Amino acid sequence: xxxxxxxxxxxxxxxxxxxxxxxxxxxxxxxxxxxxxxxxxxxxxxxxxxxxxxxxxxxxxxxxxxxxxxxxxxxxxxxxxxxxxxxxxxxxxxxxxxxxxxxxxxxxxxxxxxxxxxxxxxxxxxxxxxxxxxxxxxxxxxxxxxxxxxxxxxxxxxxxxxxxxxxxxxxxxxxxxxxxxxxxxxxxxxxxxxxxxxxxxxxxxxxxxxxxxxxxxxxxxxxxxxxxxxxxxxxxxxx
Numbered sequence: 517x518x519x520x521x522x523x524x525x526x527x528x529x530x531x532x533x534x535x536x537x538x539x540x541x542x543x544x545x546x547x548x549x550x551x552x553x554x555x556x557x558x559x560x561x562x563x564x565x566x567x568x569x570x571x572x573x574x575x576x577x578x579x580x581x582x583x584x585x586x587x588x589x590x591x592x593x594x595x596x597x598x599x600x601x602x603x604x605x606x607x608x609x610x611x612x613x614x615x616x617x618x619x620x621x622x623x624x625x626x627x628x629x630x631x632x633x634x635x636x637x638x639x640x641x642x643x644x645x646x647x648x649x650x651x652x653x654x655x656x657x658x659x660x661x662x663x664x665x666x667x668x669x670x671x672x673x674x675x676x677x678x679x680x681x682x683x684x685x686x687x688x689x690x691x692x693x694x695x696x697x698x699x700x701x702x703x704x705x706x707x708x709x710x711x712x713x714x715x716x717x718x719x720x721x722x723x724x725x726x727x728x729x730x731x732x733x734x735x736x737x738x739x740x741x742x743x744x745x746x747x748x749x750x751x752x753x754x755x
Contacts, residue, residue: 522623527568527575527587534584535577536560542610564589567607576627578611578620586611586620588628592635604632604671606642609651621654626678632671640674642667 527535536557543549553560567573572592578585589608595601606628611620632640643666644652652667658677660667669677 521580522585522618522620523579524576524623524627525579527564527577529565531577531584532561532564532568532575533557535564535575535587538584538587538610538612539564539608541612542608545613567591574628574631576624578624580615580618580620585615586624588624590628590631592631592637602635602637604628604635604637604640606640609642609654616650622678625658625674629671629674629678633675638671640669640671642669 539553539560540555540557543552543555546552549555553563564575567589568575570591572594574588574590574592576588576590578587587608587610588606590604590606593599593603593605609621609624611624628640631637640660641663642655642660644655655667655669659669659673661669
């Protein structure tokens, strides 16, 4: 018997009521249901819609044969004064009981890891559903470690765990290169690439009085307080 494949996609408005239904199933399983969500499906649907509306909000839904069997709620937390790089924060992960051990959880986390790489997040944080030991064990197998009442894992580690050890030995270098390229692109986007050799050549030219070097694209005199170095030197001599 061929097992049906799991399809994971970003949720749209039409998916939210089914996701809310899964939230109620998770609520019934939890030993602390009131900490998880409301018992009103329509209210939960509206609340999930709010998450989708805020910057960085992500809702993933897993389907098998067209039926919603699991979901992941997450947010991209951008770099700020408390953290110098973006992270992916997973707020909830759940798979319906009848569809567990079929790859839905791995498929959801796999797409989440891809999102983390796309936004340049080196780490993925998660908070296990209250009272859900199964999710905690699942996160542990994927490399998540305790972090201030949450769980955290390096994005590269998560990708390797999801792919499995044999695949990790073959492709870990490629994963690390991809993450390094994302990080470099993010730095250049914020500050622009800096060519130190060009700067050093300009400084040497100024010291020897030869003017700007002949390197293509290097012809702007150094500026200090609105006056270029050569002009300042002439003004000083004239005084």
